[in-house]
Amino acid sequence: MAGGSSEPGRSVTSKVLALLFAFESGRRSLSLSELAEAAHLPLSTTHRLVAELVDSGALARDPQGRLQLGIRLWELGQNAGRALRDTAHPFVQDLFSLTGETSHLAIREGHEVLYIDRVYGTKRVPRASRVGGRLPMHATAVGKVILAFEEEWVRDAYFHRHLEQPTAYTHINPVRLAEELAQIREQGYGTTAEEVRLGSASIAVPVFHTGSIGAGLGIVVLSSQAPTMLRHLPTLRGISAQIERATAHIPLETLRASAKIGG
Amino acid sequence: MAGGSSEPGRSVTSKVLALLFAFESGRRSLSLSELAEAAHLPLSTTHRLVAELVDSGALARDPQGRLQLGIRLWELGQNAGRALRDTAHPFVQDLFSLTGETSHLAIREGHEVLYIDRVYGTKRVPRASRVGGRLPMHATAVGKVILAFEEEWVRDAYFHRHLEQPTAYTHINPVRLAEELAQIREQGYGTTAEEVRLGSASIAVPVFHTGSIGAGLGIVVLSSQAPTMLRHLPTLRGISAQIERATAHIPLETLRASAKIGG
DNA sequence: TCCCTGCTTCCACTGGCCGGAACCGGGAGC
């Protein structure tokens, strides 16, 4: 049988990328058939391309023969995030050392917050965010802070969407959220309590760059400790100011590019 | 003009991967021409493929139009390393908290050590290793420790190669190195002093799994503090034992796969 | 104005890609 009948015009490049990005779902390993389905490719095509990806180290097989992302891709990703970590990470580490609580830094990526860096110890806190992971903005403290200080059209666009509700405590009423954001702008920090995951609460402050919002810096605590987390506010503000000072000399464009790409 | 004349038989997949892996060199950004050269591809082919990679978010353009790895690839890489970090990272973080020194965990990948995790503060120590980065085994403390406890044929194979000499202090005499490794096996730890980079010293202990060497756990200090770094040995051994306990229940195969792939 | 360098566009040819179908292997059920 001649090939190329179904879905013609799809480039090889897009197929290769579809195979790699199939792992974005968060699934650790996929069988060949699962991968083919996820990438919307015929099994035999998947088989052929996967063989080449495995050869090159982009994908790898686990002991059961299932497919995972290869170590070479992991290395590549680490390389990509290098510039970013080099500038921001020491501060996040400091925040953790000073507060003893899980500390993280996030930026806006489309309609979600993307966690750029995260420092945590052995203390067990219900965990929702992870480095390289995304969460809805309105459910997280860092996200609310970013949204609060974003330009108005970003907020408008955000509210004109369906708002997810990860837990029963997540605020999804646009009017109420708008009020909350106004308050965040006034007081200079935002909080969440069990809005993204039961059992954890969070507080965050904005990190500005040349006058506009650049990122959100926050800590996560057990929700039972939520009432006392405000005591960390001065520390958060101090570290935020340090980051602002350290990045002030970097042109906005470059910073955004390196925050988004890390190159 | 007909295409496909030079270097026929090269698959599109391999070209796409060559473009991505061109950034393994550590260069943060490349111009189109540089990328074409690094990937050994004609300029116009590069141009076309790059356009698609940029569209999909695998590559990105910085403000100057130069090419970098895209944030989506960074996210993917984070995803790949997830299982690994989830198990090992808290211990490395503990090691840092207890010693206050840059702490790292590495495994063997071929003839090099691959840094799997690393925790560091604002303290400035001349830095050679980074997460996702590789260094020669004979120049680093973690590498020597791993090599020392590896099976004999691994050591033999290693010495039958040209040994790099990053600094004037790097030991590259096979006989002397073999003696050093024997001593490491006896005393249960290894050190380096300015062998990988001037100004820094390091001490490391082995992490075993089901009787064989699994990883190396170490700290880095300023070389001026090298004489006192032995005081951290009990801490290193304690954390190493914790990691061994925490990973003992995981089958070796699975562990190796997840250490190497992180799925 | 001219040159040079790096990037973008063009286009006719063609060989690498395509994927349905056949085949294989091993585990579960009878």
Add this chain to the structure above:
DNA sequence: GCTCCCGGTTCCGGCCAGTGGAAGCAGGGA
């Protein structure tokens, strides 16, 4: 032991997506 089933692997000839040399373009320096 035989059969079924289900993932994975192999096969192969038609054909169109990919090809890359060459021409065109933009911009900056002399």
